[in-house]
Amino acid sequence: MGRLTPRGPAGPVRRLAAAYAGSVRLRLLALVLAPLLVGAPVLLLIVWSWGTEGYDQLLVNKVSSDLGTARQYFERVQGSLRTGLEGIASSHRLAVTLEGGTGGALRRLLDEAAEDQGLDYLLLLDGRGMVRAGGTFPQPSDRSGWAVVREAMQGYPQHGLEVFPPEELEALDPALRRTARIPLVPTRNARDDRRSVEERGLVIQIAIPIPGAGGRVSGVLEGGVLLNGNQGIVDRLNSIVYQEASLPMGSQGTATLFLDDVRIATNVRLFEGQRALGTRASKSVADKVLDRGAPWLGSAFVVDDTYVSGYQPLTDTAGRRVGMLYVGFLESPLRDTLYRALAGLCLLFLLVSGLGTLVGLHGARAIFRPLERMAGVIARIEAGEESARVGPTASRDELGRLARAFDHLLDSIAARRWELQRSAAELDRKVALRTAALEEANATLRRAQQQLVMNEKLTAIGELTAGVAHEINNPVAVIQGNLDLMREVLGGDIEPVRDEFRLIDEQTRRIHAIVTRLLQFARPGDFAGYAEPTDVNAVLSDCLVLTRHNLTRARIKVELQAKAAGTVEMNRGELQQVLINLIVNAMQAMPDGGTLTLDSRDISAGGNGPEADGTGEDGLGDRLPGSEPFDGVLVGVADTGHGIAAGDLDRIFDPFFTTKKQTGTGLGLSISYAIVQRYGGRIVVDSSPGSGTRFTLWLRRQASYSDQPTAPFFEAQRIGTGD
Structure with missing residues (x-):
């Protein structure tokens, strides 16, 4: 076909523009290749940007969920300690020992109770908050200055976090002071701190009132657990938050308890087999969490590597921020996997683009031939050759059909009109059939949605039942224990109320059975x-x-x-x-x-x-x-x-x-x-x-x-x- 030739002097750009304007061939090539040569790189940039941004947000959401789980477990640990101490305060054995026991008997009872409940110390206070038994205080000591003790003296069980100075730990038990002492390890990016050792102790402190005559408080049980060096809590917390196979691609989950910005209990490793006790949080984390009280969610440098980290402030009973709770997992294995996946995707895009270009050029060549023949026919007709026709063509695509139908345009239009009318009637019939099918499908979908809602509720119950069983079985055990003790004390005098005792026994067993049925309802296949x-x-x-x-x-x-x-x-x-x-x-x-x-x-x-x-x-x-x-x-x-x-x-x-x-x-x-x-x-x-x-x-x-x-x-x- 003919090309327009620019008049006068023209540069390469002008000649290329004139050729493009006068050639269908060039324009078709541009249309075919533009999506591959221009759209593919732009699409790759968008995919890379969205992929990394979405992946970062996914990691932040993951660590935020992990931090919530860790916080719930830490609060559950404190509640469990409080529940156990309440059982001791209301026990018959303590009441009998208080009435007729000696100082040695009280001390033995406190030591045994502390060991059973996993407490690091247990004190018996009188109604004024003075130490009556327990500890190694050199002289009568007043404990009413602690907030939880004051609440217990008013009849309200209380627990919370407190920071004990080294002298307080020494008075409770010299071993506690030695356990709490943690040498500080110089840590990159941490705040300036002239201290070389952390001697304070972060303690879960619990105080439970002991009921006396007339509903008055006759004394207080004060106990606590030292968190410094308490690896059992962080190991258990880490195993709950990061269960097996919850972190794919070789990442590693960690958990830590901080006193201020010092790691006092952690499973982060400083060297092989040695925990990073005494290392400190980075200054940026400490400023945000400890000074401003805001949680930290995102990447953070931890000891010697970058972790996807979640920090949350820990407050004492007065609301002061005294430490932090941390969970996180190694970022590098997940980040490397993301980059490998994106790189593979880029290579695949480039390969597909190259193959698409070759296929496009080959297909465009087949299109040009019918177009050039049709252009020649138009030129011949313009020159006065009325009998000019495209003639037979080997092309079987749309352009070939267009060339063959060129001489029969009016008949084709009439045939197409009749075909459209018939197609419209057929379409109406298919729409009616499809409408009926959609109504039936909607009914099936509603039933499936209702079944899905029920299954989701069963799943929620399954997650809830373990905590419910724990919270219910503890008071039931206390009831059953006191009931057995009443039988032992009453002896033969139990006869007038033997049936009532039997009914209480039956109902405590029924409570246990109900808890079991709740589990059975959530997971019927296991029961x-x-x-x-x-x-x-x-x-x-x-x-x-x-x-x-x-x-x-x-x-x-x-x-x-x-x-x-x-x-x-x-x-x-x-x-x-x-x-x-x-x-x-x-x-x-x-x-x-x-x-x-x-x-x-x-x-x-x-x-x-x-x-x-x-x-x-x-x-x-x-x-x-x-x-x-x-x-x-x-x-x-x-x-x-x-x-x-x-x-x-x-x-x-x-x-x-x-x-x-x-x-x-x-x-x-x-x-x-x-x-x-x-x-x-x-x-x-x-x-x-x-x-x-x-x-x-x-x-x-x-x-x-x-x-x-x-x-x-x-x-x-x-x-x-x-x-």
Whole structure:
């Protein structure tokens, strides 16, 4: 095809611009190569920038989460020490020793208690805060100057962090002063400090009041744990925060406790096998965390390498910043891996760009030929050759089809119009079919989302149950221990209240069983209850015995209609737990009294019996909607209370949903549902505001085990509600 030739003198740039303007070939080449030669480098720069920025933010988020976990564990350690000391303060042994024991007996008791609780010292103070036993004080010493002791003298258990001077540590135990003494190691980038040794001690201090006659405080137990050199706490903290395989690519997690900016307990290594005790935090970290009280999140130089670090200030009981809590992990292995990945990505981009350029040039050459032939035809027609045509072409792409259809343009337009009309009708039909398919897919998605929400709640419960079990089992152990002691003290005089003691024993065991069921609800596969043939009527009778005092006090009339003759395969204790939970819920729904109806009846898979046609007392018959015929026992718990609001009915089995905001946890019905469904049964509810509520348990004669719910909770709830 022809090219425009610039007139007059022209430089290389002008000639290139004129050639570009007059040549489709050059413009096509520019369009093909521009994305590869210009877009690829720009895209690489964007990917590199976003990748490094996003990775840095990911590391900061990771260390922030780790720091929160470390803080929770450190607070849990302090709470555990306080709980243990409270148990000693309220123990019978301490009370007996205080009444008739000698100074030696008191000292032995304190030493044994300190060893059992992992305390570095334990003092017995009188009501005025004076040391009565413990320590190595040369003369009577007044401890009322410490904040936690003053709180305990007022009757309030208290704990917190305190910095003990070396003289105080010497008076408590000379060994504590020696343990607290840490030589300072010169550290690069640290603040100026003329000291050569740290002799103060960072102590978890606990003070618990000892109850006396008339509700007054007769004394105080003061104990503490020295954190200087306490590697057990930081090692345990590090193992919790950085569990195995939580840091990929060879990184290493560390944890440290600081007194001011000095490492007093750490698993950071200074040399092989030697911890970096006595080294100090960098000045920039100390200024931000200790002086301004703000957490540090990001890269920081730690001893001899760069770590992704999280620092948080530690305060004493007066709110003064006295130290820092640190967690972090090596940055270099993760950073090296990121750079290797980005470099590999750049090389891959360059390789793809080179191959794309070659392919583009080859493809452009095939395009030029039909274009040049079409341009020649246009020139011939302009010259007056009316019969000029493109003629046959070997090209099978869009340009080839355009050349072949050049002589039949009008017919093609008509054919295209008819084809568009037919396509529009076909499109309407496909849209209708697709709309129906999308509606069905949306319904499936909603069910999947509801199952996902339930699984997420179960996961949250699994993380929570370990702490709940620890916090509940401690007071239960204290109750059980004191109960055994009362039996031993009362001896034969226990006969008038032996049944009450037995019931207390049973209920403490039941508390332990409930904690276990909470774990069982969160991880049902790890807890398989022992199933046995269970008489439902006998369990109903036992439940009424356990709850008769509360029902009588609440002025609730009980109607028992136990018609079931067969047994169900289920753990008896779990069935009792479910029924007591439903009875207690019914009682709470009738604050002004009412009628509680408990009933049971047999149902048969074969359809034999008066209720086989679906006309049973509960209106449900012998078949769950959407399920196979059911063989087992139906148990009903009905009340005449205020009923359940329509907006709450679909959520009552959800974990943590409760309408009793001050007293309820929202786990009772969820656990009950999980227990029954594990054995292949179901729980359904029928309720409306003002008309009372009825829960019906479908219990199988032969259990069909399930570790996870097979349908969202609300599907079972709507059975019998008319929804």
